[in-house]
Amino acid sequence: MDRFICVACGTQFADSDEPPASCPICSDPRQYIPEGGQRWTTSAELASERENQIRDEGDLVGIGTEPWFAIGQRALLVPFGDSNLLWDCISLLDDVTAQEVDRRGGLAGVAISHPHYYSSMVEWAHLFDCPIHLHAADAEWVMRPDAAIQHWDGERKELGHGLTLIRGGGHFPGGTILHRAEGAGALLTVDIIQVIPDRTHVAFMWSYPNMVPLPETAVQGIGAAVEPFDYEAIYGAWWGRLIPSDAKDVVRRSVERYRAALRGEL
Ligand SMILES: [Zn+2]
Ligand SMILES: [Zn+2]
Numbered sequence: 001m002d003r004f005i006c007v008a009c010g011t012q013f014a015d016s017d018e019p020p021a022s023c024p025i026c027s028d029p030r031q032y033i034p035e036g037g038q039r040w041t042t043s044a045e046l047a048s049e050r051e052n053q054i055r056d057e058g059d060l061v062g063i064g065t066e067p068w069f070a071i072g073q074r075a076l077l078v079p080f081g082d083s084n085l086l087w088d089c090i091s092l093l094d095d096v097t098a099q100e101v102d103r104r105g106g107l108a109g110v111a112i113s114h115p116h117y118y119s120s121m122v123e124w125a126h127l128f129d130c131p132i133h134l135h136a137a138d139a140e141w142v143m144r145p146d147a148a149i150q151h152w153d154g155e156r157k158e159l160g161h162g163l164t165l166i167r168g169g170g171h172f173p174g175g176t177i178l179h180r181a182e183g184a185g186a187l188l189t190v191d192i193i194q195v196i197p198d199r200t201h202v203a204f205m206w207s208y209p210n211m212v213p214l215p216e217t218a219v220q221g222i223g224a225a226v227e228p229f230d231y232e233a234i235y236g237a238w239w240g241r242l243i244p245s246d247a248k249d250v251v252r253r254s255v256e257r258y259r260a261a262l263r264g265e266l
Contacts, residue, residue: 007039010070010091083108115141135174185231195236223255
């Protein structure tokens with residue numbers, strides 16, 4: 001028995017004797033099966049070939065795997081009372097990472113934006129004995145069901161200590177953004193509002209690798225979901241993908257740009 005991990009998206013599956021027949025997350029048209037076909041790995045194999053980097057990322061702390069694995073995102077440790085919330089997740093959780101996270105206050109929860117980053121979430125939740133907050137609209141994409149997963153419904157969930165989960169939708173129906181009220185405020189948006197190379201704008205897409213746009217109503221819906229919140233910064237999904245200031249104007253401007261593009265008015 002093992003818990004196989006999809007090499008293309010990093011998702012860990014429930015116990016099985018043989019690797020799963022396919023990965024539903026990669027077979028979905030928002031992702032893709034690489035040219036070489038479906039491949040699988042395990043936690044032990046990952047730990048033997050890779051390690052995690054833990055370092056400051058803006059006002060937070062990032063955790064990312066080197067060399068690059070699967071989608072290559074880094075998770076973020078967000079202060080949460082005396083402990084931390086793990087925002088988004090990665091597939092590799094080794095002893096060194098666990099000790100370092102413990103030293104920084106451990107985890108009191110895991111919250112994930114959408115299924116592309118579900119990764120090894122259950123491993124993290126078990127080790128730190130904490131819940132995983134996922135939007136119920138994406139429940140069909142959980143490949144390793146577990147009692148630690150707490151699905152939430154509706155448009156917002158207050159986690160306490162100034163942290164709020166906001167349903168933005170778009171890329172996935174339950175696509176979630178985290179708002180942090182501390183200081184000038186920040187949005188942690190990953191693929192729901194994508195930080196792009198031109199930091200004067202952000203992107204809203206149904207599929208990023210396959211470049212499929214969202215309808216205008218969905219883009220406006222994401223803009224409306226975050227409009228009531230105060231924030232200066234936006235954190236994207238990868239190392240260095242962040243807009244440190246004026247991010248609220250960037251989002252407003254970008255919604256308008258998409259609106260014009262989708263109406264043929266650019
Ligand atoms: Zn996959
Ligand atoms: Zn995604």
